Amino acid sequence: MALITRGFGGRRRDDTDLPPGQYRTDDFPVLSAGPTPRIGLDAWELAVVTETGERSTWSWAQFTALPADEPTVDIHCVTHWSKFGTRWRGVSVDTLLADVETAAEYVVAHCYGGYTTNIPLEDLTDGQAWVAYEFDGEPLAPVHGGPARLLIPHLYFWKSAKWLRALELRLDDEPGFWETAGYHNYGDPWREQRYQAD
Amino acid sequence: MARAAIPGRLTWQPATVATTRAETATARTLVLNVDGWTGHLPGQHIDLRLTAPDGYTAYRSYSISSAPGLDRLEVTVQTVPDGEVSPYLVDVAEPGDQFEIRGPLGGWFVRRPADPRPALLIGGGSGVAPLMSMARAAKTPTRLLYSTRSPSDALFSADLATAGAAGDDRVTVTHVYTRVGPPGWPVPPGRLDADALARVAWPREADAVAFVCGPTGFVETVADLLVDIGHDPANIRTERFGPTGG
Numbered sequence: 213m214a215l216i217t218r219g220f221g222g223r224r225r226d227d228t229d230l231p232p233g234q235y236r237t238d239d240f241p242v243l244s245a246g247p248t249p250r251i252g253l254d255a256w257e258l259a260v261v262t263e264t265g266e267r268s269t270w271s272w273a274q275f276t277a278l279p280a281d282e283p284t285v286d287i288h289c290v291t292h293w294s295k296f297g298t299r300w301r302g303v304s305v306d307t308l309l310a311d312v313e314t315a316a317e318y319v320v321a322h323c324y325g326g327y328t329t330n331i332p333l334e335d336l337t338d339g340q341a342w343v344a345y346e347f348d349g350e351p352l353a354p355v356h357g358g359p360a361r362l363l364i365p366h367l368y369f370w371k372s373a374k375w376l377r378a379l380e381l382r383l384d385d386e387p388g389f390w391e392t393a394g395y396h397n398y399g400d401p402w403r404e405q406r407y408q409a410d
Numbered sequence: 411m412a413r414a415a416i417p418g419r420l421t422w423q424p425a426t427v428a429t430t431r432a433e434t435a436t437a438r439t440l441v442l443n444v445d446g447w448t449g450h451l452p453g454q455h456i457d458l459r460l461t462a463p464d465g466y467t468a469y470r471s472y473s474i475s476s477a478p479g480l481d482r483l484e485v486t487v488q489t490v491p492d493g494e495v496s497p498y499l500v501d502v503a504e505p506g507d508q509f510e511i512r513g514p515l516g517g518w519f520v521r522r523p524a525d526p527r528p529a530l531l532i533g534g535g536s537g538v539a540p541l542m543s544m545a546r547a548a549k550t551p552t553r554l555l556y557s558t559r560s561p562s563d564a565l566f567s568a569d570l571a572t573a574g575a576a577g578d579d580r581v582t583v584t585h586v587y588t589r590v591g592p593p594g595w596p597v598p599p600g601r602l603d604a605d606a607l608a609r610v611a612w613p614r615e616a617d618a619v620a621f622v623c624g625p626t627g628f629v630e631t632v633a634d635l636l637v638d639i640g641h642d643p644a645n646i647r648t649e650r651f652g653p654t655g656g
Contacts (some may be wrong), residue, residue, distance in 0.1 A: 214461045215424055217509040219502045222462040223494045233469045235494070242626040242650050245518050247633035247643045292457075292469050326644070355630055393517030406457075407420050407515065 229286060231401035234294040240356065241293055245389065248354050249325035249375050256359050258343065259378040262314045270308075272359065278303045281342060285365035287372070288401040300363055302344030305336040308379070316381035320388060321362055324375040329388035330397070331364065331371055333381065340366060343376055368399040368406070422459060422510040423447070427503050428482070433565040437488040437536060438500050439475060444511065449478035452544040453520035453621065453649075456485065456513035460495060470495045473540035473623075473649075474514065475566075477547040486565055488536035519621065519649040523549055527619045527645075528612055532602075532632050533557065534624025540649065541623055542566050545573065545581050552581045555610050557602050557628065560590035584610050602628075604635050614640050623649040 230236060253272040260268045270278070282301050288294045319331050335341065344363040345352050352358035357374025364371050370390050391397050396405035404410060425442040432438045455473045476484035487499040503509075521529060521544040528551040531541040538556050542565070545554050554573070558564045564585065573581045586606060587599045597606075612618035620641060622632045629650045637643050 214465065214467070215508055215510055216463055217460045217498075218507050219504075220460045220462050220468075220498050220509070222460065222466045222468050224466060233467075235468065242630075244648060244650065246648055247637050247646050248630060249643075291471050355626065390518075394515065409420070 229296065230294055231288055232404045233406075234288055234292055234401065237293040237295055240295060240298075241289065241291075242355050243289065243291060243370075244355075244374065245327065246325060249323075250354060251324050251359055251375060253359060258308075258360065258376065260308055260312055260381070261378055262312060262381045263316050263383050266312070268308075268312060275303065275343075275360070276345065278307055283342060283363070283365075285363070287365055287369050290368040290370060290395065290399070290406050294401075299348050300342065300344040301346035301349075302342035302360070302363055304339060305341045305343065305379070306339065308343065309337065312381070314381045316383055318382045318385045320380040320382060320386050321373040321376060322378040322380060323373050324377050327373060327375070327389050329362075329371050329373045330386055330391055331367070332385075332398070335364065335367065336379075340364065366400070368396075368401050370395065371399055420512045420515070422512050424508050425458075425511045427505050427507045429505055430503070433486060433567075434563055436500065437486060437565055439484050439486045440499060440503060441476075441482065441484050442511070443482055445481060447479075447481050447483060449480060450474050450483065450514035450543075451517075451520040451522060452478065452547045453540045454514035454516045454543075455540070456483070456511045456515060458485075458495070459510040459512075460498065461509070468495050471515070473543070475539040475542045477543060486536065486539045486542070488565075519623070519647050521547070521619075521621065523547070525619065526550060528552065528616050530610070530612055530618050530620040531555070532607075532620065532622045532624075534628035534632070535559075535563070536565060537624030537628070537649070538565055539623075541621060542569070544621065545583075548580045550580070553610055553612070554581060554583045555586065555602070555607070556583065557586040557588060557624070559588050560599075561585075561587065561592045602632060602635075604639060607632070607635050608639050611636070611639060611641065618645065620646045621649075622646065626650045 256272045258270045284299050286296045342363040345360040361374045362372045425444045428441040428443045461467045472485040475486040489500045490496045531554045533541045534557045570583045573583045591599050
């Protein structure tokens with residue numbers, strides 16, 4: 213039985229697309245743990261590293277020459293906001309993994325600035341995830357993760373790592389930055405997996 | 411069937427408003443009684459759940475502004491115009507009213523009591539709330555730099571005015587006013603810049619840790635300035651909020 217709060221009416225919105233505990237915003241709030249890293253495009257590189265150490269890399273020119281998708285997706289932040297209908301341009305992770313041989317089941321995303329997050333590989337494939345480099349028709353701003361960030365809309369947005377540098381394919385799961393700081397290891401907004409043991 | 415408690419699981423707990431304190435015309439502190447609350451790390455936050463009579467619920471996250479304590483904590487809330495939850499907390503809730511909380515939450519933007527480093531706390535607007543918890547619990551030399559539009563927008567004015575008094579030099583407070591300063595204020599109002607920051611920042615060899623909290627633009631600017639004046643990016647922790655959040 214929920215505890216009723218006297219004097220609270222609340223504001224109903226008919227948002228059936230809203231996961232539990234979320235509210236809708238039209239802004240694009242920013243959450244990061246430290247200063248925004250500035251990465252020059254000539255020094256930028258994206259790598260996929262397999263569990264055997266095989267490394268595939270793309271320069272900025274190579275990366276942006278890959279076939280790209282333009283997904284429009286809803287995003288859900290663990291701090292309770294959701295933003296609907298965000299428009300991105302990015303390379304499907306399927307494309308990045310097309311020529312990669314791996315038996316891995318897990319991935320750690322490594323970022324410029326040192327951030328990490330872990331994701332099961334099966335959540336990155338089959339058209340579920342992108343490495344995005346445009347938002348709303350513009351180059352992705354540094355504050356939102358530019359030059360390029362992960363985009364995994366079906367998980368809480370901290371999994372969509374900003375300033376992506378490498379995807380490390382692993383046989384075992386290795387919790388990342390927020391995952392070792394009390395947040396849920398998987399982070400499904402529809403099951404409200406915000407914190408450890410949720 | 412009884413549900414077994416899962417170890418480490420954060421459950422929702424009733425919180426009762428004990429007292430409230432106006433901080434500014436649009437912000438106030440709520441002192442909450444929470445049975446069995448075992449304290450927090452300065453910088454941590456709680457999730458708060460309000461339930462309307464028809465079962466409708468709304469959730470928000472708020473930083474804890476008090477020093478760690480048993481059975482009691484404080485949150486300080488700034489009204490967001492057209493907000494759903496903040497106007498209730500700032501204008502409606504009275505002593506005796508109840509809602510639910512869970513926490514404490516967050517393991518990064520925290521100042522651990524055992525951390526021997528001096529600290530630089532930089533807050534913009536209501537972003538000072540988690541820094542206030544850090545200042546109140548400070549065990550090492552702490553400098554708080556607080557940017558607001560004007561003196562009447564500053565939270566915790568009374569507490570900050572007495573910081574550093576009575577020979578307690580652990581916490582020193584510097585105000586920056588972006589629009590209007592108090593009468594006779596020696597510095598013209600303006601945004602926090604590299605010079606002002608350099609005057610307050612610890613020297614490099616102090617190996618200080620910086621905590622920056624405020625609106626996104628403020629945090630971006632301050633974190634970049636800190637990096638520019640030589641602060642190690644690895645020792646800068648940030649927490650940001652956008653214009654929403656009410």
